[in-house]
Amino acid sequence: MSSAKSSDSKSGGSKSGDADSHHGDDGLASRLAQTAAEIELVLASLLAEDVREGEILRPDRLLAAMRHGALGGGKRLRPFLTVETARLFGVAPAQALRAGAAVELVHCYSLVHDDLPAMDDDDTRRGQPTVHKAYDEGTAILAGDTLLTLAFEVLADPTTHPSGDVRSALVVALARASGVGGMAGGQMLDLAAEGRFADGAAIPLSEAEIRRLQAMKTGALLAGSIEIGALLGGASAAQRAALMRYGKALGAAFQVADDILDVEASPEQLGKATAKDQGRGKATLVSALGLEAAKRERDRLSAEAAAALEGFGAEADTLRAAARFAAERAN
Known part of the structure; x- marks a missing residue:
């Protein structure tokens, strides 16, 4: 498989040599922090008070709840994956950040809705009250709905990419990752x-069923983040296939790590309640395999993700480090 395009090939892209200091684990923390800060600025701009063309009014309470759910926290891993994948192909940073912000808007909507009493009934998120606790349930539902809607507006806007075909492909990719066959469908399987x-008793799932559920609920949007970066950059079919193998393995490793953290981490580490999966009888690979075997599977998946990037050379070192981070993170 050919390597990614030189980042000189499109205007606005940084040269690959400029990122040498960021390759690998040593540069990952700084790249994550830099991208998180840049995404925060894009999100803050999208959620500003000024009324945009075609709008009538931005209700203060709704906008405040959206900002509460989207700003000021989180690792921003999904937009980071979009931005780093796009960077392999020399995509202009402003375009990559807009696409990453769209992915993050979908992720934030899902968290707002997941925290509702009808779903996971959580009181804290990222160390602060969840949206329905800070405001109310009706406002939280509308805030989540509007974050989701805004994500597709961002991708469909010519500012994100001049080609209508590319924008259409981006919208389809995000819709499939987050919809009935992806994140939302996975949440339904989880419930x-x-x-x-049924009768209120948890329904035991096989290991294969747990993997399918997790591939939809968590893995689909993580893999979709990669796919969106590849589509934005005009990746070849072979490059997209390799990147999707990476994304699927990374998504699976991330979810197993999350299951392990629910058992081992403290609420202070995670910024939310822990040990809730076992209390609800949730289907996890920790419950199916045992803690130590789950840790081995997490590490195997992380290595599988890194191996999928073999054809991209040193330019993909940051993505390889991200696969290790997904497995080794402490929150």
Whole structure:
């Protein structure tokens, strides 16, 4: 497989040599922090008070709740993956950040809705009250709905990419990652496994069923973040296939790590309640395999993700480091 395009090939892209100091684990923390700060600025601009063309009014309470759910916290891993993938192909930073912000808007909407009493019923998120606690349930529902809608507006806007075909592909990729066959469908499977629609008793799932659930609920949007970066950069079919293998393995490793953290981490580390999965009888690979075997599987998946990037050379070192981070993170 050919390597990614030189980042000189499109205007606005940084030269690959400029990022040498960021390759690998040593540069990952700084790249994550830099991208998180840049995404925060884009999100703050998208959620500003000024009324945009075609709008009538931005209600203060709704906008404040959206900002509460989207700003001021989180690792911003999903937009980071979009930005870093796009960077392989020399995409202009402003375009990559807009696409990454769209992915993050979908992620934030999902968290706002997941925290609702009808779903996971969480009181804290990122160390602060969840949106329905800071405001109310109706406002939280509308805030999540509007964050989701805004994500697709961002991708469909010519500012994100001049080509209508590319913008259409971006919208399709994000819709599939977050919809009935992806994140939302996975959440439905999760609720069913908890026994929400039977007699209240948790329904045991096989290991294969757990992997499928997690690939949809968590993995689909993480892999979609990679796909969006590849589409934005005009990746070849072979490059996209390799990047999707990376994204799927990374997404699976991230979810296993999350399951392990729910068992081992403190609420202070995570900024939210822990040990909730076991209490609800949630289907996890920790419950299916045991803690130590789950840790081995997490590490195997992380290595599988890194191996998928073999054809991209040193330019993909930051993405390789991200696969290790997904497995080794402490929150």
